[in-house]
Every structure is written in structure tokens, then in C-alpha cells.
Amino acid sequence: MSDSTFHVDLAQMIEQIVGKLSRFFDMTEEMADGIRVLCKDSTEFARGTLLIEADQPYQKVFLVRQGWAVRYKLLPSGDRQIINFALPGDFLCFNASIFGTSDHFVAAKTFLQTFAFDIAPFQHMLTSYPAMALAMSWANAHEEAVLAERIASLGRRSARQRMAHLFCELWRRLQLLGLTEQGAFPLPVTQEDLGDTLGLSVVHVNRTLRRLSADGLIAREHGLVRILDMGRLQQVAGFEDGYLHFTELAARRR
Amino acid sequence: MSDSTFHVDLAQMIEQIVGKLSRFFDMTEEMADGIRVLCKDSTEFARGTLLIEADQPYQKVFLVRQGWAVRYKLLPSGDRQIINFALPGDFLCFNASIFGTSDHFVAAKTFLQTFAFDIAPFQHMLTSYPAMALAMSWANAHEEAVLAERIASLGRRSARQRMAHLFCELWRRLQLLGLTEQGAFPLPVTQEDLGDTLGLSVVHVNRTLRRLSADGLIAREHGLVRILDMGRLQQVAGFEDGYLHFTELAARRR
């Protein structure tokens, strides 16, 4: 937590705060003020740090500024299931703050920069600024849509299709954030993480990745995934980006 | 749609409207008035009716009063994946109203009674009454928690465990609504529906159900599931009800 991070101009800060949402929802100067007050508390986490544990009372709501986090569950059997990846612009622990208790773990997969809000003033801002509440609703609905699509993957897609689908999804989400480069996107997770995300064993993740590479669909290079043939990858995945609702967002802005 | 359904007293109507939420959140008389206006439009659907289709513009937000509905996706391959079951007290199409377009289908599994809200006045009520917005947040968070647990099931549980877990979950949800009787709950869905929910083939659903019966965990009787040994069923499922957050709700009320 350092004050030096606050010597950014307001516009940039707002951009960070509402993340991708700020591009699509109008904001008044009043809201900007409210946000400025809220965002006094910037918090950073080292890679591997737990932000919250299951069954623990909540502490804060976090907004990711930079880095990746994972939400996951530990089953009584000891197995782990990753629910989803949180990227810059995503909120964390909002639900925990509603419930008062978390039902899952959240951990930093990379060095993680966040804004941390106490729930009371955060809720107050939502009730004060309907546009912020709408943005929050959008964020929640978006997250739920991603979970629903993951359910479809786990229930009805093969290992190869799941992997391809995950890559298509990450590509689109990161692209919107401007975090892709020349057909490649960062993937700072282990093959075990991928397995726990897609419901596969590590061994099968490995085989699936190598097969996707061998087929010329992707290439893996040092924490990056390069998409070599997006058309075929989407076809393999059965990927249709409608559930992300990015195009409607862009349209609304016009 | 008939006016005769409105000759119920206000208290009962409110109870229906906010469903299980009304037991846990305080309501003012003003809110009750707002709700009364909103709920003028009661809508019923025959079994099998589609309430909304994927890629279609939204129409309404629905609150289930009675009956079951399913939310599901159709993949490009033609496979179907059921996302979840909507029970009395659950909202439908709220996300579609946020996005402006639905990313999934919603169909009535039984004769279905709902309140149908136009999105504009509904949103207006949420901004007017923070307690309603909080209740809505709770409902959203709850739904997302259920999806997250389904992800864990699909990713890391066996067919037997998934089935047991689904039954435990439905039992708890229906119990809260007072819709269980003597250890049994209604399950108005086909084995194909169960398969599309749990990511299994119909054949395997059948075998799994028979094995659970043979083991004395459940009994199936004409649209009902009777739980014969809840302790063992929960153990098989690895069921821990924390993710439903029902106990916190009850505690909050005290």
C-alpha cells in the first residue's frame, strides 16, 4: 500500500477504477468524486497470496487494477475447482460482502494491484449513483454469464473443446483490455491450474495442449499463448462470443 | 393473465413477490406500495413454453410465483446444457434486461405462474428503495453461488456424487420454500433434463439413479424424490450447504 500510486491523473484513475465498464457507461463529475474518495486504499498482493478464504467473514471488496487472480473451491475430497479468473477491471469478493461470508477462496496468480473498498461506503456509492449501480449490475451479470458458459463447457464439451474455448474467451476478454499483442495473450497459470479450471487431470491438460500445438492452432511460448489460427480455434471450441455481451456494450455507447 | 389472482391480501402478495427474500429483508410500507404497482402484471405459462430465446432482445423480468423453469444453452453441436433450475422466489431474465439480449433459453418445466415486470419501472424501484436493491443483489449473488457450486460438481465430482449433490441442493432450496413433505421433494423433470444438467448421458443418469435407489439413499415415486438417508447422501455428495448462505440469512434476521 503506497501513496505514490496516487500521482496519476484523475481520468486515468477513473479508467482504472471502473475498468472496462467506464468505456461504456456515462459518468458525471460527481461520481468521479465519489470514486476518488473510495479509491484511497490501494492494496497490492504478492503472487500466491490468499485474498480471502472460504467460510471466513468478508473484509473488503476489491477491484483488480493489474494482474490475475483466481476464485476457487476446495471440495471435501481435497480436489480443487477453479471457478474463474479475475482480470483487470473485475471485482472480487462483492458477493462475499453481500453474504457476510465467502464460499470460496481467492488467490493472486501474479503480483496483483487492487483498489480495496470497505463495503459500507461502497454500498453507499452504489445507492447514491444509479449509474454506478447499473455498472455493478452489468459486472455481476457479465460474471454470471461467464460462469454459465463454463458450465456448458464442463457439461458438454470435450477436453480439446474446453481448452480451445477457454483460450478464445481469454483472448476476447484480454483484447478488450488491450492486454493482447500480435495474436498472443499472457497466461500466467500452470497446467495444473488449467486442469482445475477445466475439470481435467494435469496429464490430460498436457496432452491436449500439445495436440492443439501440433495441429497448428496455438503455440506456447514462456507464459504466452499465441493463437495461430483463430478461425479454426473458434470452430473447434464452438465459440460464440455473444455471451460476453461486448458488442452490445460498444453499440450502446454509440 | 387474470385479474382474479389479485384478490389476495397485500401481505401474502408481498410474500410472493420477494419470495424467500422477504423473510430476511425489512420492508417499509412505501416499498410495499411500489411493489403493489409493479405486480399488476401476473403472467402464466403452460408447461414447455419458452419464456425467452437466446439472442433475442429481452422483454421482461420475471419473478417465479409457482412452478419450475429451466435456463439452458444450446451449443453449436446441438447439445443442450441446463444452467440451473428456477424455483418460486427466483428471478428470471434479470441479466437479459441488463444486457438487452439473452444469452440462453428459459422454458417452463411445469405450469408456471410469474409476475412480469417491465425493466424500466423495475429498475426505478431498485434505485428508489435501497433495501430492494440489496435484496436483488442478494438474489444475484445467491444465483451465482449456485452456479459456482455446479461448476465444482461438473469439474470434480463423479456422476454419483453430482446426482447426490443436486438432490441435496434441491432439498435445501425447496425446504426453505416449504415445498418438501416428509422427506420427499418434487422433481418435475425427465432423466434427460437431469443429464443435461449434470453433464451426463440419459443412459448413465438412469443407471446412477437406480444405483442410488438400490443403495437405499433415495426412492423415486411418480415425480417425487424421497430421501431415505440424508446423512449418507450428503456424505456421498460431499455436500456442504454453506454456499447457499441460508443460515446467515436466518441469523441476520435475529
Place this chain on the structure above:
DNA sequence: CGTTATGTTGACGCGAGTCAACTAAGGTGG
């Protein structure tokens, strides 16, 4: 420069899918 986390590969087994045939139940019209 050892030590630990991560990635890779082969052999083998099992849980769940597929195919196919049949039974039972529900609904509809004559």
C-alpha cells in the same frame, strides 16, 4: 548448483458415452 515446482511421456484401467432393443406410461382421437 542442488532442490523443488512444473512439464512430458507411456502403459494401463475405468467411468461414462454410444448403440440398440425393449418396456412402460401418458395422451389423443375414434
Place this chain on the structure above:
DNA sequence: CCACCTTAGTTGACTCGCGTCAACATAACG
């Protein structure tokens, strides 16, 4: 009220995708 038809449920035989086990390779890291 039966004859028919369609939908839902049941069971066995066979197949295969993916898990498990085990050994090893490589990269990350202090």
C-alpha cells in the same frame, strides 16, 4: 374405453476419452 402413438424409462454390450500411476525431463529459484 380401447387402439394407437409418442415420450420417457430401462437394460446389456461394446467403445473410448480421460484418469491414474510411474518415471523422467526441464525450468525456476534461492
